[in-house]
Amino acid sequence: MAITGEHGALKGTDLGLSEADPRDYFALLKPRVMSLVVFTAFVGLIIAPGNIHPFIGAVAVLCIAVGAGASGALNMWYDADIDAVMSRTASRPIPAGRVTRDEALTFGLVLSAFSVITLGLLVNWFSAGLLAFTIFFYAVIYTMWLKRSTPQNIVIGGAAGALPPMIGWACVTGSVSWDSFVLFLMIFLWTPPHFWALALFKQGDYGKAGIPMMPNVAGVESTKRQIFIYAIVTALVGVLPYWMGFASAAYGLLATGLGIGFVWYAFRVLRMSPADEKMKPAKSMFGFSLIYLFALFATLLVDGLMTSLGA
Known part of the structure; x- marks a missing residue:
């Protein structure tokens, strides 16, 4: 969106508006990271002892995928300042000016709530609790604290990326x-x-x-x-x-x-x-x-x- 005034053309993002298309919101989900999360969660679900209805299993994997994407969106919301100065992240939707930080925050929070509540209602609340903890750990403990404060950021923060197979397992068994x-x-x-x-x-x-x-x-x-x-x-x-x-x-x-x-x-x-x-x-x-x-x-x-x- 562009608006022309006496000082020339203004971008929509200069006015707090978004110039995003669906591809930008998809990019907020960190699809490459999300694909690994979905894959390892699916493996945990498949090899766990017990049975799960195929439809419920598909819902579980979808919820885990959405939760992972929500974590990515919240990470990009908070890290927009450092993403802007790194060559491998400068083209992300927020530093590139296609999505506002407020939109990314809202997007991430809505997806987080949707994924956790749906997983709890349709699968079980233990796995939903693990998913909620994973989102919180990645978005708050890792992104807001560890990443900027300690060289052990990846060591401790890696727990968030390691939990998905346990969530998949819990979707079948209700436990770990x-x-x-x-x-x-x-x-x-x-x-x-x-x-x-x-x-x-x-x-x-x-x-x-x-x-x-x-x-x-x-x-x-x-x-x-x-x-x-x-x-x-x-x-x-x-x-x-x-x-x-x-x-x-x-x-x-x-x-x-x-x-x-x-x-x-x-x-x-x-x-x-x-x-x-x-x-x-x-x-x-x-x-x-x-x-x-x-x-x-x-x-x-x-x-x-x-x-x-x-x-």
Whole structure:
């Protein structure tokens, strides 16, 4: 929207109005992050013991997706100032001037309430409570507090991204278990090496935004060591579903191989030369980490589907 006056053309956002189209509101949901949340939640729902009606299961996944999107919108509302100075986020709807902060806040709050209430009414209130806690943890504990105050922001804040498989599990069982906690740990421990690898080659961006990411606070060498340690622990935990009996031997073999690969990529980061300005090992580690987590949960999903079909 543009209005012409004696001082020339004014943008709608200059008047507190929105120039957004549906694609901008979809972008507020952080669809790439939401897709991972939906996928891991769906895996938790499928491999949980017990049965759930397909329609109720679909409603549960939809509510978790909407809740994840609501978290993303609230995150973008609060982080609009730092998004504007980072190259990878400057084109988001709020810093780009297509959506106002007030609209993003309202959008996020409405979606949060809708997702939690619908999940509680149609599935169960325990899973709805977990979803509400996840939204609160990401939007308030991580976004408003941890992200700007401590280099451990990703470590502690990673809990929000690790809870979806437990929510999916709770949708079926009405509770959580040690098995579902292992699914949580797999993502929780994977998050620091995944994001610290990104932070290594985006260190300048985080520095401009004033975010105390680990490389900016503790230095590159310390971050490299911590990535390597976390990668080893992540690889070990990744095999636990097999040893605890809720994943197949095929999963165990795949998790072992992928875990070795994850540690190898982390070792390459550890040995990365300070002269490598492009930080290619860190970029490779970041890319492989996505494959690692997706492959593990995809295999768990296949295991769960084969079990449910009696294969």
